[in-house]
Amino acid sequence: MKKTALIMAGGKGERFWPKSRLTLPKQFLSLTNDGKTMIQLTVERILPLVDMEDIYIATNETYRSLVREQLPDIPESHILCEPVGRNTAPCIGLGAVHIHHKYEDAVMIVLPSDHLVKYNDIFTRTLEEACRVAESGENLVTLGIAPNYPETGYGYIKADTSLKDGDAFRVDRFVEKPDLETARSYVESGDYYWNSGMFIWKISSILSALSRYMPETYDGLSKIGQAVGTENETDALLSVFPTLPSESIDYGIMEKASHIYLVPGVFGWDDVGSWLAVERVRGADDDGNTLSGNVTVLNTSGCTIEAREKLIAAIGLNDLIVVDTDDALLICAKDSAGDIKKMLELLKKEGKDSYL
Amino acid sequence: MKKTALIMAGGKGERFWPKSRLTLPKQFLSLTNDGKTMIQLTVERILPLVDMEDIYIATNETYRSLVREQLPDIPESHILCEPVGRNTAPCIGLGAVHIHHKYEDAVMIVLPSDHLVKYNDIFTRTLEEACRVAESGENLVTLGIAPNYPETGYGYIKADTSLKDGDAFRVDRFVEKPDLETARSYVESGDYYWNSGMFIWKISSILSALSRYMPETYDGLSKIGQAVGTENETDALLSVFPTLPSESIDYGIMEKASHIYLVPGVFGWDDVGSWLAVERVRGADDDGNTLSGNVTVLNTSGCTIEAREKLIAAIGLNDLIVVDTDDALLICAKDSAGDIKKMLELLKKEGKDSYL
Numbered sequence: 068m069k070k071t072a073l074i075m076a077g078g079k080g081e082r083f084w085p086k087s088r089l090t091l092p093k094q095f096l097s098l099t100n101d102g103k104t105m106i107q108l109t110v111e112r113i114l115p116l117v118d119m120e121d122i123y124i125a126t127n128e129t130y131r132s133l134v135r136e137q138l139p140d141i142p143e144s145h146i147l148c149e150p151v152g153r154n155t156a157p158c159i160g161l162g163a164v165h166i167h168h169k170y171e172d173a174v175m176i177v178l179p180s181d182h183l184v185k186y187n188d189i190f191t192r193t194l195e196e197a198c199r200v201a202e203s204g205e206n207l208v209t210l211g212i213a214p215n216y217p218e219t220g221y222g223y224i225k226a227d228t229s230l231k232d233g234d235a236f237r238v239d240r241f242v243e244k245p246d247l248e249t250a251r252s253y254v255e256s257g258d259y260y261w262n263s264g265m266f267i268w269k270i271s272s273i274l275s276a277l278s279r280y281m282p283e284t285y286d287g288l289s290k291i292g293q294a295v296g297t298e299n300e301t302d303a304l305l306s307v308f309p310t311l312p313s314e315s316i317d318y319g320i321m322e323k324a325s326h327i328y329l330v331p332g333v334f335g336w337d338d339v340g341s342w343l344a345v346e347r348v349r350g351a352d353d354d355g356n357t358l359s360g361n362v363t364v365l366n367t368s369g370c371t372i373e374a375r376e377k378l379i380a381a382i383g384l385n386d387l388i389v390v391d392t393d394d395a396l397l398i399c400a401k402d403s404a405g406d407i408k409k410m411l412e413l414l415k416k417e418g419k420d421s422y423l
Numbered sequence: 424m425k426k427t428a429l430i431m432a433g434g435k436g437e438r439f440w441p442k443s444r445l446t447l448p449k450q451f452l453s454l455t456n457d458g459k460t461m462i463q464l465t466v467e468r469i470l471p472l473v474d475m476e477d478i479y480i481a482t483n484e485t486y487r488s489l490v491r492e493q494l495p496d497i498p499e500s501h502i503l504c505e506p507v508g509r510n511t512a513p514c515i516g517l518g519a520v521h522i523h524h525k526y527e528d529a530v531m532i533v534l535p536s537d538h539l540v541k542y543n544d545i546f547t548r549t550l551e552e553a554c555r556v557a558e559s560g561e562n563l564v565t566l567g568i569a570p571n572y573p574e575t576g577y578g579y580i581k582a583d584t585s586l587k588d589g590d591a592f593r594v595d596r597f598v599e600k601p602d603l604e605t606a607r608s609y610v611e612s613g614d615y616y617w618n619s620g621m622f623i624w625k626i627s628s629i630l631s632a633l634s635r636y637m638p639e640t641y642d643g644l645s646k647i648g649q650a651v652g653t654e655n656e657t658d659a660l661l662s663v664f665p666t667l668p669s670e671s672i673d674y675g676i677m678e679k680a681s682h683i684y685l686v687p688g689v690f691g692w693d694d695v696g697s698w699l700a701v702e703r704v705r706g707a708d709d710d711g712n713t714l715s716g717n718v719t720v721l722n723t724s725g726c727t728i729e730a731r732e733k734l735i736a737a738i739g740l741n742d743l744i745v746v747d748t749d750d751a752l753l754i755c756a757k758d759s760a761g762d763i764k765k766m767l768e769l770l771k772k773e774g775k776d777s778y779l
Contacts, residue, residue, distance in 0.1 A: 085734075363766065363770055377752060380441065380752065380766050382762050387754075395736060398743070399737075399740075400738065410721050
């Protein structure tokens with residue numbers, strides 16, 4: 068069966084401020100050493116399975132030009148701009164009706180645009196297995212990441228390891244972000260996986276699930292879908308999409324539907340959730356520093372410093388994140404990385420909106 | 424007797440990097456809230472006692488244009504450019520022979536160009552008393568700062584408190600920078616003062632002392648002095664000055680001569696020796712931060728941040744010095760402020776000479 072992909076690229080990515088901005092979120096940044104942006108890497112990663120002309124990007128008008136610039140080979144009609152953000156269920160549904168318009172039925176691979184994968188070949192094989200499971204019935208498949216530490220910032224998926232199809236397990240249940248103790252028990256049990264936000268299903272399967280579990284959304288999406296390729300396409304999108312209830316695909320479908328499968332992935336996944344991830348992604352030197360750009364350090368350890376042409380001279384520093392941009396510089400203690408959002412609120416309060 | 428002044432402004436001031444550079448040392452920077460540079464404040468401070476046309480600036484060719492720019496009212500012939508640095512004795516001697524050429528004899532006030540004084544009126548009264556003592560004989564007078572803590576970075580002067588002339592004490596001896604224990608005993612004794620590097624004497628007294636204690640230097644200076652105001656002035660300076668031995672006035676004269684007096688000063692003196700001094704000079708806010716320019720801080724304390732137009736956003740920082748300039752940014756732990764010189768060596772080693 069034809070394989071297609073929807074890449075979700077509408078997020079704001081505040082946690083990478085000041086490199087990320089309202090007008091330049093994380094998925095359009097390069098955080099790796101190869102100079103490629105997150106969304107470029109995401110596209111590259113699925114090309115072994117999906118043709119470029121079968122890739123769709125869900126984003127919004129603000130980022131349309133960034134998508135065109137960074138992904139010039141994506142057909143322009145495949146850049147789907149949501150008029151407003153309505154969480155992942157309407158976003159995925161919008162992609163589904165477009166693919167349905169083109170192919171009637173096909174495998175649809177749904178991917179976030181701002182995650183990293185270390186081992187692309189393993190990723191491809193995992194995705195192939197997920198496609199196989201998706202094609203053999205009405206199965207809704209997700210990729211689960213085998214956890215290697217008790218992360219409390221992710222949702223988890225419990226596999227029913229007694230029900231196996233190839234490499235896939237039936238999903239027992241989805242669980243919210245746990246506290247540390249619970250997370251530890253999840254990791255120890257071996258039955259829990261991180262929810263990667265990557266999904267694989269047939270168009271017919273997801274539309275059927277939407278129809279059953281989110282009928283209101285399904286009706287709206289059907290109207291939008293009927294207008295695709297006609298002169299009413301934009302009108303339908305602009306008038307109907309904002310009326311759809313805001314809902315995640317996890318809550319709206321995955322936690323309710325049956326035939327949910329999980330294919331465990333060990334492909335070096337990283338959601339690059341904050342500046343703290345950069346040292347994992349790029350690798351630190353012997354002093355635990357991850358440096359880029361024009362930096363000179365003295366007696367400095369555990370620091371992530373993103374310089375540009377301007378020299379950054381660091382003396383006697385420990386465990387700081389330093390990020391320079393044209394108009395703003397962040398200096399943040401690593402254990403305060405979670406406070407970047409608070410800083411953005413503070414900047415707004417101080418009338419410094421131009422830096423957001 | 425006529426009062427004249429020599430302001431010494433040839434220093435490099437590496438400790439204020441990156442704001443200070445080889446081409447823009449500390450004395451030409453503003454480190455206070457009033458926007459005036461250190462050398463401008465130094466001149467302003469002595470104007471109650473010395474006419475502008477009786478002030479001389481000892482510097483070098485590199486800084487001549489900075490002196491003219493920042494002190495346009497100083498007569499151009501009073502900007503004395505040493506061809507090479509030979510420490511303070513030849514520098515002061517050069518000033519002395521110029522003043523001798525103009526006035527035969529006069530009171531000469533010698534001042535560093537990069538110190539701050541908080542109470543200008545007390546400074547003026549102290550200087551007046553020092554002038555009185557200098558005029559009454561061949562006395563060589565220095566201003567001593569009553570120490571309020573056991574600083575180990577300064578030289579000390581021991582006063583002989585049994586020999587008093589007005590507010591002045593005879594000097595018992597000059598001592599080198601002490602260790603902490605010794606410094607504590609100095610402060611407790613009440614007889615020791617910080618060596619401020621400010622001197623007051625008659626031209627006849629200092630030339631006489633140079634002749635006696637530094638005859639070689641005196642002979643060279645005499646040759647330079649005889650050429651002042653003639654067409655040979657520059658030639659004499661360029662050919663003779665470099666032949667003078669490098670020597671400090673403290674070691675060459677003050678530690679050897681008799682008739683040395685000290686006038687204690689309580690005028691809020693600060694040598695602004697490093698970035699650490701900036702919070703003393705400018706005052707810190709309730710969180711112990713001293714901020715200037717476009718800065719927004721969150722959970723940050725004890726930091727000195729010198730921003731410019733570029734926003735500096737600080738999160739969760741403690742006891743750091745941050746200084747932004749056009750082409751270089753310093754981030755330095757306060758307890759590593761002494762390592763700035765090492766950083767400059769490191770930059771040189773890395774071929775980043777343009778930042779020095």
